Amino acid sequence: MTSYDCDLAVIGAGLSGTALLATLQLQGWKGSALLVEAGRGPGGRAATxxxxxxxxxxxxxxxxxxxxxxxxxxxxxxxxxxLQGMGALVSCSGDAVCLGLEGVQPAGDGGDGFAAQGPRWRGFPSMASVSEAMLALAGDRVRQHFGQRVQGLERFAGGWELLGQQGEVIGRAPVLVLSGNLLAHGRSLAMLGVQNRPLRDAVPEGVDGVLDRALDHLDALTMEPRWNRMFELTPLGADATAWPRLIGFTSEARASWGLDRLVLQPQSNGRVGMVAHGFNPEVSVDPAWLAPWPSLAAALASATDLGVMRWGAARPLDHPLPAAWQWCPQVRLGFCGDWIEGPGFATAFGALRSAVDLAAQLLHSEQGLHPGAEA
Ligand SMILES: Cc1cc2nc3c(=O)[nH]c(=O)nc-3n(C[C@H](O)[C@H](O)[C@H](O)COP(=O)(O)OP(=O)(O)OC[C@H]3O[C@@H](n4cnc5c(N)ncnc54)[C@H](O)[C@@H]3O)c2cc1C
Known part of the structure; x- marks a missing residue:
């Protein structure tokens, strides 16, 4: 008899991984799960x-x-x-402006690819609160490992073994879900200096036709690397309520300044956190970015640079993974994330929706999880 640590292993505690676990619980699944996340906390690309x-x-x-x-x-x-009832998800329409070279423009929330993608929400008090709340909904049958990157996968006696940096076994489960595509997407792995593709190594070609199609498809997926530079500003005698939280740019301003967006987040003691979203990690600070808000523009000159965040498997740009290949029944492997086909592809909505869709497949597929089975 095969010995598993739990009924389900999920890699990645971003929006999709945590939404999957929360949905399974809300749908009455009573099994046990292991969640492994490379980051120090939940949230992934929507973290704090x-x-x-x-x-x-x-x-x-x-x-x-x-x-x-x-x-x-x-x-x-x-x-x-x-999530709204828990106070972890709040509407934030109305706190964004669009800035052009001539100043604040009347309409829109910026010219980047996220504009016009639907109403805006955010986590409260911070973005990570959304994934934290979903983990709370998922309950205490989920064993959580943070700060642990899965480096390899093995198939054994019909199940999955998750391996850490030294080849040690992190956990075993009959069903595995990859919520990020980092163990499967060749170019993202190469960007991180990883030469092999753990998922392909674990399952040779020909074992699961759906997985073979999914992996071929992933090879062709283009990911847009994103770089965010973080700053601390200390504006003097300023009124934080007058500042927008999100500053989008017209296409001319984006081209001129090399920025997608600026995010302002007031902190305690009058300080302000600022994140410059862009495509150039070496972007030099320009007071023109904040010219309509003089106290912020003045503070920018002496801002503390808190470093750059590079997003490895960043934004999927094309060819979402067809939803029909989200669940590979032969090897009992599921995918979820914002790179799966459907409404909201490449946004937070796509990540959440894909997780809810996968939960339904896991609960209803013959090879999936068994609803109501006690751990
Ligand atoms: C700069 C930026 C701006 C954005 N702006 C918007 C916006 O305005 N509106 C919007 O809707 N969306 C936006 N998004 C997109 C949104 O953040 C994502 O769609 C969503 O967070 C993706 O969630 P996910 O769970 O699919 O993936 P992720 O958040 O990437 O979660 C995958 C998780 O898996 C973990 N992981 C991967 N491989 C391993 C491994 N081997 N071992 C352990 N853990 C692993 C990763 O650390 C990560 O936490 C933005 C994203 C970025 C980066």
Missing amino acids: RLRRDDPDWRLDHGAPVLHLSSCNDGPLADLLAR
């Missing part, structure tokens, strides 16, 4: 940066807002309603 030297500091260094299309019923609507 903390500082060791400053316990009050919270900076949403990835997605500054979540674009969530409306859905009226079904498990996704239920999940979103729960």
Whole structure:
């Protein structure tokens, strides 16, 4: 008899991994799960940066807002309603402006690819709160490992073994979900200096036709690397309520300044966290970015640079993974994340929706999880 540590292993505690676990729980699944996340906390690309030297500091260094299309019923609507009820998800329409070379422009929330993707929401008090709340919904049958990167995968007696840096076994489960595509996407792995593709190594070609198609498809997927530079500003005698939280740019301003967006997050003691979202990690600070808000523009000159965040498997740009290949029944492997086909592809909504869709497949597929089975 095969011995597993749990019924389900999930790699990645971003929006999709945590939404999957929360949805399974809300749908009545009673099994046990292991969640392994490389980062120090939940959230993934919608996480919050903390500082060791400053316990009050919270900076949403990835997605500054979540674009969530409306859905009226079904498990996704239920999940979103729960998050709102818990106070972890709040509407944030109206706190964005569009800036051009001539100053603030009347319309839009910037010319980047996230504009016009649906109403804006954010985590409260910070972006990581959304994934934290989903983990709370998922309950205590989920064993959580943070700060642990899965480096390899092995198939054994019909199940999955997750391997750490030294080849040690982190956990074993009959069903595996990859919520990021880092163990499968060749170019993202190469960007991180990893030459092999753990998923392909674990399952040779010909074992699962769906997985073979999914991996071929992933090879062709283009990912847009994203770089965010973080700053601390200390404006003097300023009125924080007059500042926007999100500054988008016209296409001329984007081209001129090399920026996608600026995110401002007031902190305690009058300080402000600022994240410059861009495509050039070496971008030089320019007071023109904040010219309409003189106290912020003045503070920019003496801003403390808190470093750059590079997003490895960043934004999928094309060819979402067809939803039909999200679940590979032969090897009992599922994919979820914002790179799966469907509404909201490449946004937070796509990440959440894909997780809810996968949960349904796991609960209803013959090879999936068994609803109601006690751990
Ligand atoms: C700069 C930026 C701005 C954005 N702006 C917006 C926006 O305005 N609106 C919007 O809707 N969306 C936005 N997004 C996109 C949104 O953040 C993502 O769509 C969403 O967070 C993706 O969630 P996910 O769970 O699919 O993936 P991720 O958040 O990437 O989660 C995958 C997780 O898996 C972990 N992981 C991967 N491989 C391993 C491994 N081998 N071992 C352990 N852990 C592993 C990663 O650390 C990560 O935490 C933005 C993203 C970025 C980066």
